[in-house]
Amino acid sequence: MKTVFSGIQPSGSVHLGNILGALVNWRRMQEKYKCYYCIVDLHSLTTFPDKDLLEKDKIDTIKSLIAVGIDPNESIIYFQSNLHHHAELSWILSNFCQIGELQRMTQYKDKSESFGTHAGLFTYPVLMAADILIHKADEVPVGDDQTQHLELTRDIAMRFNQKYEDIFPIPARNSTKTGARVMSLRHPESKMSKSSDDVAGTIYITDDDKEIIKKIKTSVTDSESKISFNKEEKPGLSNLIEILASITGKSIKETVKEVSGMQYGDFKMYVAENLITFMSPIRDKYLSLTDKKILEISDEGRDKATITADKTLLEVKNCLGI
């Protein structure tokens, strides 16, 4: 059976971009593969989170995974900092990565503008490579923004295999057809994001029906009145079309055909109604989960994840002679 690994940062509320770009795929993949889903709290330290907030966000992120349908009986869900293996393998792998490669990472360039050029942010992609390789993942379901990081992981794995022994599978990216890059409703030139201050442009897992309607109604479109899909010329409208296609499971073409005669106002209301149908069961499930239950799930996940991580780390150390 193939192995799947993916991670999510516990840095604020999970949003529609995370759900459509990654989590729906995580849910789908658990039926066929051995899946590891990790709450990457070590990565979150790169943005200096408040201690109490981080503790809460860690729990809430697991709640979100379960609310979307990730089943802890099928998938292994755990906190990254509970396994020392990630940080240890990251150090080893940093020897297989060039400074120039890390300098070219667009997320490093973006984030260092807000958080400074510290080494944690710089070596962030190496820790990501360690996350993926510690369980020898074959596939990694992620949104578009992680493509560059995954490419680097593949290069690191190939270099290790060539220099020592061929022990790592070369992981492939797995992405959703639509929704791999959900944009902000207010600034459709930027992606919907957890860490931005763009509350009005972001649909959070906790948003109630009224908030969803308000955010969709006030989303930025354009001054024309004809509905068509064109990301360059109509980024706002195209984003709404893509969101609609993604939640209904239809193609962009089918979706455009379905809504083409509508006025913008009616179209927005239609998107909001569909979004409420999609999000409200997720929100209800999220709100029903207790912190105690989540801690039980993460303890169990830690124990299961430790078994494979122990094996890989030992194998790597044997290859290296340490």
Ligand code: TYM
């Ligand atoms: P993070 O926490 O930013 O996001 C989690 C997942 O959600 C996807 N995503 C989006 N997809 C579509 N549209 C958006 N607007 C959007 N925003 C976020 C991300 O692509 C991601 O799949 N570095 C990673 C976490 C990580 C990881 C890993 C992922 C650490 N180690 C190993 C995969 C494998 C991150 O910050 O994701």
